[in-house]
Amino acid sequence: MLLTISAERSSILETPSDLGFLLHKHPERVQAFDVYGGTAHVFYPEVDDDRCTAAMVIEVDPVALVRGRSGARDGYALGQYVNDRPYVASSLLAVAMGKVFRSALQGRCASRARLAESELDLTIALPAVPGDPDLVCRLFEPMGWDVTADAIDLDATRPEWGAAPLVSLTLVGSLRLADALNHLYVLLPVLDDAKHYWVGDDEVDKLVRAGSGWLAAHPERELITHRYLAHQRGLKEAATQRLIELDDRPVDDAADDAEPDVSRPLVRWRHDAVLDVVREFRPATIVDLGCGPGALLGSLLELHGVTRVIGTDVSDSSLSKAAKRLHVDRMTERQSGRLTLLLSSLQYEDDRLDGLDLAILVEVIEHMDPERLPAVVDNVFGTMRPRRVVVTTPNSEYNVRYPALAEGGFRHPDHRFEWTRREFGTWARQVGERYGYDVDLRPVGECDEEVGSPTQMAVFAQSTTTGGSA
Structure with missing residues (x-):
């Protein structure tokens, strides 16, 4: 499972290696972190005067992942041990981001505070993401990303089998790093649509926090909240009510709502x-x-x-x-x-x-x-x-x-x-x-x-x- 984040030199980011300050990970080190289901490695394959790239690779142990589940049914089903969890970006990656890039997700960087609030020229790449190209574009484009979502062949030697339910995803845009990371934090589990952990009331707080500033007005808000909260209607309704209260919701969009319990936003x-x-x-x-x-x-x-x-x-x-x-x-x-x-x-x-x-x-x-x-x-x-x-x-x-x-x-x-x-x-x-x-x-x-x-x-x-x- 691989995620790369690249920042280009610009008038705002004169030194691309400052990406390390924003991510709170030093470009000259390789660091490893214990995360749910395996180990996350962070390193920088590219650091020069014009571009800096940070990579996070997650080594997932699918056997340990199954054994660590409490109350898992049919624990010896073959599908629990032979699957794409080690390779495809999923809720596992979102949880790893929440631990490894916690400060960056919150937009905190004491040594580069102004840079943390500035829009950077970013490129984010994920070699394998669940979903079809149309859905991926519908989810990411409203936030200002230029999206390239290429379908992946199920087997390159068997073209008659068609495409796998996966895409190779590249996002290019000028955004705050914190906003970019929060987009991934919310939308990767939405594309996965199969969270690996129990979804409870605290997930509503996580969604509202990570979605602040963009989710309330997103044209696919209903789909995002429904999938992120594991299709639990009560949680979805709670999240929708909270999102309507967000102050940064565009008035024009709010006026078109048809929420049954809110006659006027x-x-x-x-x-x-x-x-x-x-x-x-x-x-x-x-x-x-x-x-x-x-x-x-x-x-x-x-x-x-x-x-x-x-x-x-x-x-x-x-x-x-x-x-x-x-x-x-x-x-x-x-x-x-x-x-x-x-x-x-x-x-x-x-x-x-x-x-x-x-x-x-x-x-x-x-x-x-x-x-x-x-x-x-x-x-x-x-x-x-x-x-x-x-x-x-x-x-x-x-x-x-x-x-x-x-x-x-x-x-x-x-x-x-x-x-x-x-x-x-x-x-x-x-x-x-x-x-x-x-x-x-x-x-x-x-x-x-x-x-x-x-x-x-x-x-x-x-x-x-x-x-x-x-």
Whole structure:
């Protein structure tokens, strides 16, 4: 079982061997790792000034794999000992990736943090993958991959036997390494459609985490969730409900959903609530702080009286997606003059954002570590000092209405906290008092008599009676 990942030299990746930093595996070493069913070997067959290739080879012991299964039926069936497990990419490879490339899957690289957030020119090759060429293309192409999926003959000496249910797969594209690895982590088991381990409730969390940013809007989402969760209807429904809650789901796609239990996607409720605030106060200059792939920016540009819209994010990849979504390359000079996309962190002062009419933070604060939130608040309310600020965040009391969530669990794997209505109200009023803003708390989404609305909003307006103590 073989996987190769190649990175080309570019303006972003000037030294291709930096791929080793992102994978946390040194190019000058051969490393071995014990994984389920065998041993994974990582080495670099190619390292030069223009290209670097990392390879992972998995040696699978099919006998040990069968003997390690608890509760396996018919343990002496020939098919359990004579099969293609050692050669064909499957859920075994995905599990090995989860162990060997864990930090890379999470996009962590302290020594090359900016590189980890950048799109690289990547080529991924797998000599044998289950599935037919059409299915493979349907799964990988929506994420921006150029896909080459060549059918493999069952026996080259017997052409009359036709093709095996396998393809030789090559993926070429410009993506973050973490995104590329997560695509494989989810889609290889989907193509395999026969996970080698028990699939339980924790698989929903894995799917939501690895699918963040792309799975919610994937045209084959139903097939992917169904197969990844081993055709278990209850788990699939739980995963679908969680995916709909993801903040980076494109609004246009969400609007076309026909989920029986969700009459209106929550992301649309949030965006409409923000747009109502804009219509109410008619700001001319707006910044969407943490804009992600730009789902809200297009709607802001369409509003009458808005002369300038700024979208900021810490991720180059997200800003690139926003530019593609908004067709920046096709905008007229006048249109492009109204939109600015900035690489910027909420934790650091940025004088390009001072004195605007409105700042928007939609589902942003809950992704921050609590100890870092005060610095962000001081930057937004104390340094930037927009005339108004809109903040939305989940209402944790409403989580009991999501059966898929464990008690005390969060709606998204990256959330650091989720507040009750009282906690959010207390925080908002304290911020207002300190920095001189009046606060208006509003529900977002359909209200439940017992637990309130799924999302809560605070609209801050600079007070006319005090300048605040900051």
